[in-house]
Amino acid sequence: MNEEQWTIGRMCEVFEVTPRTLRFYEAKELLSPVREGQKRLFTRRDRARLKLILQGKRFGYSLEEIRQLLNLYYIGDQQVTQISRTYELGQKHLAAMIAKRDELNDAIAEFQEKLKWGEQVLASKGVKKAAE
Amino acid sequence: MNEEQWTIGRMCEVFEVTPRTLRFYEAKELLSPVREGQKRLFTRRDRARLKLILQGKRFGYSLEEIRQLLNLYYIGDQQVTQISRTYELGQKHLAAMIAKRDELNDAIAEFQEKLKWGEQVLASKGVKKAAE
């Protein structure tokens, strides 16, 4: 009943993934649940990481890329030079995310144009809009 | 020398893909180059589609999803009911794109927080910022 340590079943319900997926992510070193005997128990850290993993997937990153990026989220008790390095990589990642958002915004704008054009075609053929 | 019809080699240079990729996309009905004898020749339409395909990939869509979405970009000379259907699907796609951008924006904001935190850690350890 420990709310800090979730079983694999609980994880699967909440995040809508299969056990296979979580074990696969562990094998790929994306997650590192603790063990209670044989059983895996997922900590708060694992949950935070899984959330980021699934988000990363939605944005088109591979699991290996995600594994690298996850480290950027844990600027912790390392050597100063190591933290600096991580920080720099973080800046690059941030820039990449912003670039991606900008491209997405452009794509949205272009697509809206296409839709407007489609509206006109429909209007010219005598189709009324739903909102009228 | 026809600027409207590009060879596979030219396509590969400009879009930074391999011939295999273009032939694969043709097999999957994402592209439909015309033929001059045996040779493929890619039209303006193919170029526009390829651009969208590569963009779609960067946003994490599968080729099959992209194939469906490509149709939304060609609201042309179809039946009115067909155009209406396409238009509706287009609206949904637009909403999905916007949702994706919003999620990306949230992710960017969160990540910026992490970076700020990292900055403070560095500052507390006596590391000066590059811009000072």
Added chain:
DNA sequence: GTTGACCTTGACGCGAACGTAAACCTACAC
């Protein structure tokens, strides 16, 4: 004690998205 729910570790399978090698045509350059 046995049933059932939940977990474990292999290990093979599979679709997606190409890579890669083999064998061949074709047209221009020398």
Added chain:
DNA sequence: GTGTAGGTTTACGTTCGCGTCAAGGTCAAC
């Protein structure tokens, strides 16, 4: 002629991201 620089098809190979058995451990409930 003989390259050689492009293109072609056919077909098997590879990596990723899991799905899907198979076989078994564990523990509370009946």
